[in-house]
Amino acid sequence: MTTTLIGNTPIRRCDFLSTLYCTNIFIKEEFHNLGMSAKDRPAFFMIQDAIERQRIQPGGTFVEASSGNTGLGITLIAKQLGYQAKIFVSKSCSQEKINTLLQAGAEIEICENSNGLHDFHSTQFHAQSYAATHPNAYFTNQYYNTQNIRAHYKTTGPEIWEQTAGKVTHFLSGVGTGGTISGVGRFLKEQRPDVCIWGVEPKGSILQHYLSHRRTPEKVVPFDAIEGIGRNFVPGSFDPQQVDHIFQVEQESTKAMARLYREKTGILSGFSSAALLASLACHREEMGFTPEHTVLLFFPDHGSRYVSKLYSDSADFQTATKTVIR
Ligand SMILES: Cc1ncc(COP(=O)(O)O)c(C=O)c1O
Incomplete structure (x- = not known):
């Protein structure tokens, strides 16, 4: 069964x-x-909850708005359980992710952006509309579904605590829906209140401002996309109580760090994983690590999903074949 292949992922020390x-x-x-x-x-967690609460009947369609990764998880699990998957991705989604989604059996639609339910051209708006107008379709809605935080509170947090033998002093994660940082942050803070829970987002995203002021900035500006992280609205899955600080990084330094990391370790990091590497490089003084600290970097996916965006010199990432629905 698929669920045995989810979670209990390894933690490795990075000597470099x-x-x-x-x-x-x-x-x-x-x-x-x-x-x-x-x-x-x-x-x-979201699929299991929907089935248990009978929000969807056998053979129905799970619908999600996703930068690709949640969509793939939904598709693989839904298909195995006898359901269908309809995934709304934004046009910034990498071609590798789109190809993988299609191979997994998802039906996909490409939207203009992922700016939240208030934007009529967003993945979230289209996903909600689709689920509301089609029979036996259920919008998992990772941005507002409490199961998103709960999944990380129940699985990722405890794994990190056990695998570091309770030594973790700093947890760094990209912030997109906020589910990872909120769930892991809550669990780790319950074990060890002095743990530092730090988020990373692209420069121009609004969550750093929201965390400091508890309101969104007067002016919301467009920002360079780093797939999976950065928002211009505050997702319900982001719990500011669990987060101590959010660092911002530039797309260019993120790409540079992905390449340096590949050169030094031979590993292709994902796009948002490279943003963590950029945050270490750009905010080193502020972070103030010492030899006594145990720092955990959360790498949510792999660089093979971003070869054309991060590692190919001739990267033309807005592939001409994409058709954007309006
Ligand atoms: C590659 C990648 N990095 C980071 C994130 C952000 O994680 P979260 O939504 O839990 O904040 C996502 C979310 O989709 C992602 O796909």
């Missing part, structure tokens, strides 16, 4: 980063999950 930053840096490798990303965890 540990030496570079004079501390102990470990990486939780979520690309070992069934669909090769952390998002299998909330996908499974």
Whole structure:
């Protein structure tokens, strides 16, 4: 059964980063999950919850708005359980993710953006409309589904605590829906209130401002996409109580760090994973790591999903074949 292939992912020490930053840096490798990303965890919890509460009948369609990874988790699990999957992705989604979704059996629609339910051209708006107008269709809605946080509270947090033998002092994660940082943050803070829970988002995203001021900025500006992270609205799955700080990074330094990391370790990091690497490089002084610290970097997926965007010199990432629905 698919569920045995979700969770219990390895944590490995990264000697290159540990030496570079004079501390102990470990990486939780979520690309070992069934669909090769952390998002299998909330996908499974949301599907299980919908079935248990009879919000969908056998053979029905699970609908999701996703940068690709949640969509893939939903598709793989839904298909195995005898359901269909309809996934709304934004046009910034990598071609690799789109191809994988199609191969997994998802029906996909490409939308203009993923700016939330208030935007009529967003993935979320289209997903909600679709589920509301089609029989036996259920919108899992990772941005507002409590099972998203719960999946990480129940699985990812305890795994990190056990695998580091309770030594973790800092947890760094990209923030998209906020489910990972909120669920893991809550669990780790219950074990150890002095743990630092730090998020990373692209420059121009609004969650750093929201965390400091508890309101969105007056002016919301477009920002360079780093797939999976960064928002111009505050998702319900983001719990500011569990987060101590959010660092912002530039897309360019993220790409540069992905390439440096590949050169030094031979590993292709995912796009948002490389954003964590950029945050270490750009905010080193502020982070103030010491040899006594145990720092956990959460890598939600793998660089193979972003070869054309991150590692190919001739990257033309807005592939001409994409048709955007309006
Ligand atoms: C590649 C990647 N990184 C980071 C995230 C953000 O995780 P979360 O939605 O739990 O904040 C996502 C979410 O889809 C993702 O796909």
